[in-house]
Amino acid sequence: MKYYMKFACDITDVLKIENIDTINLVxxxxxxxxKTIKEGRNLYEADYIKVCDYIEYVxxxxxxxxxxxxxxxxxxxATL
Incomplete structure (x- = not known):
C-alpha cells in the first residue's frame, strides 16, 4: 500500500495532475x-502483449x- 501511495505522488509531481489513482487492478x-479499461487512460505499458492479454481476459x-x-x-x- 505504501508503495502505491509513493508511486501516485511521484506521478502527480511529474504530470502536474492532481486526480491520479493507482490500484492493483488484478x-x-x-x-x-x-470500467478502468473502458474509461481510463493508459500512461505506460512495459509489455504490449501482456496488456492485450489482460484486457481480453477482463x-x-x-x-x-x-x-x-x-x-x-x-x-x-428491489429490497431497499
Whole structure:
C-alpha cells in the first residue's frame, strides 16, 4: 500500500495532475477492472502483449459475469 501511495505522488509531481489513482487492478473487483479499461487512460505499458492479454481476459470475464451482476443489483435495489 505504501508503495502505491509513493508511486501516485511521484506521478502527480511529474504530470502536474492532481486526480491520479493507482490500484492493483488484478486484485480489484471485475466491475472496476472493466470500467478502468473502458474509461481510463493508459500512461505506460512495459509489455504490449501482456496488456492485450489482460484486457481480453477482463472483457471476457466481465461478459460472462454481467448477467449475474445485473441480477444481483436488481434484487438488491428491489429490497431497499
Amino acid at each position: 486484485k480489484a473487483p471485475i466491475t472496476l477492472q472493466f 472483457i471476457n470475464n466481465y461478459g460472462d459475469r454481467k448477467y449475474y451482476l445485473d441480477k444481483f443489483d436488481r434484487d438488491y435495489f
